[in-house]
Amino acid sequence: MRQAIAEAVVDDDVLGKDPTADQLERRVAEMLGKDAALFFPSGTQANQTGILLHTRPGSEAICEADSHVFHYEYASAAWLGGVQLVPVASRRGCMNPDDVKASVRPGDRHHPRTTLVCVEQTHGASGGSVVPVEALIALRAVADDHGLPVHLDGARLWHAAAALEVPLSDIAACADTVMVSLSKGLGCPAGSLLAGPADLIEEAWTIRKRLGGGMRQVGILAAAGLYALDHNLERLREDHTRAMRLFDACTRIDGLRPVRPDTNTVRIDVVRDGLPAQEVSRRLDAHGVWILALGPDWLRAVTHLDVDDDGIDRAIAALREVLT
16 A cells, blocks of 8 residues: 555646546545545545535534534534534434434424434444444435435445445445545545535535645545555455454453444443443553543444454453453
């Protein structure tokens, strides 16, 4: 990948002339079954652009209660677009269509207007859980019934497609705009893409410019994305297998209660009194094992191409020692 970066053919993407970025955008759009795609420096910026495309100030967007756009994007929808997010509780990131329907405003002069439904695939806070395509289709039907567009935060869409054994386009078809990340599972240093209808992606270019997301010789990052699609996409099931190994081991460690993973993310609840997840993370770090504490009582372990079988063995051994 670093060699591909070093040898990338570049020009000026701010002027719309970088050939490597153009190649990546066309390839991702085709994979997702969309008209066009646009490269962004981060997933948050791409997600927020997707929200801005579909909403207007003073309106509402429905999202899952533990979603990334609600918890981890620093209230950007409100700050940038004047958009109020309406959280809908769910089971492992899969919103019930009836709950979404109930959250749509009636459209009278006393309430803000509902303008968008946001979904997430995979669902990070639930431990990389996969939302079934049938559930996304049902949510899409509710949105269509109310004339609402759908934005899909598909940062880890690659892993969802691998787990479901379906083309990326089958999942992306449930949304008007889709964000995918190159650094989530594919091993790239940075970059995300937003895909959708050609007219919306043209408008997204303007929004990206306003947000400071235009970059000149971005082909060096796009080259990493092209390399990843050629070499790192087909191996994602290896990450899923290793995540399951870690899960199985954690079920046999006192003080831990892991959630069975769908993909490459293992949510590990720490259930020992007086031992916060942050302290477990700190102790693991001393053993050279990096597992993030995302709450007072739970950890998130993510397998990826830099973690081989020996790495899983090391993580298991460290967890056992830390919890003894």
